[in-house]
Amino acid sequence: MDLSTLSTLTTFDAARAAVIQTLPLFEMMRMRAATTARRHPKHGFAGADAASRMRWVNQFTHTHRRLGPDDREVVSPNNDTVYSNSWLDLSEGPVVIETPDMGDRYWTLGLLDAWTNPFAYVGRRTTGNRTQRTLVHGPGWRGEVPADISNVIACPGQDVWLIGRVLVDDKPGDVDEVRALQVQFSMRRLDGSDAAMRVDTRLDGRTVDVPLAPLYRLIVDEALARNPYPAGERPLWPGAGDELTNALPAVFEELRHADQPQGLGGGWALPVAVRTHWGDDLVTRARVARNLIGALGIEEAMYPTAEVDGEGQVLHGSNAYELRFPPGAGPRVGAFWSLTMYRRSDCLFVANPIHRYSIGDRTPGLRAEPDGSLVIRVQANDPGAGFNWLPAPPDEAFYVVLRLYQPQREHLDFHYRYPSLRRL
Template sequence: MLKGKRLILSLATVLTTLSFSVSTPALTAHVQANAMASQGTVSTKQSRENLAYSLGIQAYIYGYPLVTLEKKKRSALQDKRPLNQFFHLQALPAADYRGVVSPNHDTLYSAAYLDLAQGPLVLHAPDFGKRYYTIQLMDAWTNSFDYIGTRTTGTKEGKFVIVGPNWKGDLPANMKVIKSPTNTVLAGGRILIDGETDIPKVTALQKQMTITPLVQSTKISSSSNASAAILDEKDPLSFFRLLTSSMKSNQPASSDEAHVKQFEHIGISPYHDFDETALDEATLAGLRRAVKDGEEIIAMASAVKGQGQNTWSLNLDYGTYGVDYLKRAVVARTAFGANIPSESVYQRTDVDRDGNPLSGENRYVIRFSKDNLPPVDAFWSLTLYGADYYFVPNRLNRYAIGDRTRELKYNADGSLDIYLQKDPPAGKESNWLPTPAGDFNLMLRLYVPKPIVLEGNYVIPNVQKVN
């Protein structure tokens, strides 16, 4: 836990970030001075460490999404999944799946890490007929800047030109042009699947999704465009090495300029690599502390509920984050790749209607009245996760229930009951979502939600504990 001076500095930094995300050296110095005053006179060496610590926490929160995406990209390369090529999940995620946090059980995933530094790329999508699909285009900072799919471009076959921020040249008039703010892009595909028997049809569509260079003479890169910063999880300073190397290839937004400028005091810049040999030991000590406590701050902020009308959190600001760097970091940690609300809304709870943590030691029910079923233009699902935001093994291999669950039974009045418990509810197994022995949480996904959801006026029933 954070204590004493570290707690004062960290909380001051978080409050600064939450209230006005673009900090300045003067403001940071003011926060630092207040923290020091509360502890009495400190040495010059301690002052340097404190300043590095305060700035380091802000840099950690700011850079966390960029580093997270870069680490995932490197992991894909290590798994022999080249850049500029789709790789696909061709089975629904199992209990041990760790590819993304809070995975869904409604779609088959596809993904491609794009490198636009060498020129535009053409993404081909086949004809999906009446099947829902979406391809989310996320920049290196995890902002979703555009979409291809049912909601935005329709389901007919199409070709889309994706262009990097600095490219200049002629573009085809017969293709939709999408400009990316960064050279690194994660194209995340989700294709609706109707159970295990539907897998062959979905995989056939996946095979028709391709990425090719606009200029055919251009050689497609198959390795990372970032400098080869070494990632050593045991060395806290490794975070800042990877951050600066990734920023060189994916420049921060212009709105971040003032915030990023102050990091030059601790050797962090989007124009050169991080060189700890140029920093004194006091500064390095502050940065090492900042990594540990920055991670703890993001974890603590992850536990803060969104703005909902009951025990369910409601987040209508996922997908694009502006200068809300803490929100961006929290989503990268707990729901990496979350869609913008127009595509899908996620509402989560980990407590019952009395505010008590959801636990497999109890039995629960959620009742949707006929007039309060989730309002969507596509589909909805309720997914259960363990405390770590991943699936938990169960005897049915069932991790979600939704409007497409074939055996789902509605009550005579049109209402719907979903049962949450360890053991099967007698005679109600069709509506049963098995729970683990310990704590768990729930996420209701609303795909292409109706305006009542986007306006924040849809109220999900609370989870009720039953005897």
């Protein structure tokens, strides 16, 4: 369906088109409610009681450890980095993000606008690893940029989700080193004062059910007032009409099944292929907002995913598989890569006796074959000494994600030949 030709749509179809267009706004506001802090370290709780929807924005929150099989809040989590999170509210002026010298470590702060466009970055790939002060401002700001500002980011709206990732290596004490770096991240106003402010999220971020039409209208209307339509996009929201109550559950169900990743060959597919902007692909934008929200652009990271082997059969823990990268034909990355295992039933890590949830170019003891090939054994049982083993769940379906951090041109142009998982 062409979402731009409202004149030919029924009332229901017009409402459906409006929901598909605006759903990223609602999902982003839902995530803001779910991931912002209730409490400020100095100023206390944002709201008066536990039921309050008040939250703190313009404030970092961090995870200081890598996630494991007991963590169930996030599906398909990574096992390479720890996270830093913040929501920016630029309605009262710019925010200055201060970050320390990161040495030679991989790190990134990805900025997503309220429409889920991953439009800007601070970090190793884009701005380097030196100490930095980044000024982030909303539309219409025309102030003077201080001389000590390293980077300036102009945002298309007043609301921005900042998702940070910092690499943690498998060596003693590295988690503590990363923690010491994270606590130096800060947000201030241009005058040096704390940038934190309270906002009323109006949502219970823990609820992922289809929203009622009045709540959806309220959230979208408020978000639109602060975050204009992307340039060149025709507004469809006024045409939602009285069919919104029927359109909402229909669209949510449609998007739950509308998984249309880009095929890469060898049983691999790319669930998200955005660079900096979704353009006019509103359906994919909505699908990702509902199912994979928070995805960064592929220049920063690509996540090829395999649910089947080279013959198209579902990957299952009752089988053993081999993933073989020929000599000199491993992943082409500017930072690092990893292969991560997930149960298909809940999209979480697989507990195993060696506590290995991913394997990659930084894994201690990784060994090459005599001819220079890199072979990874993917199976439930220990294959024995001398194998690069990624444990799979016994007697259960699974999938793997090949995470590519700073993928190189061969991947970005979709010319890389991904080896298939071969059933042994």
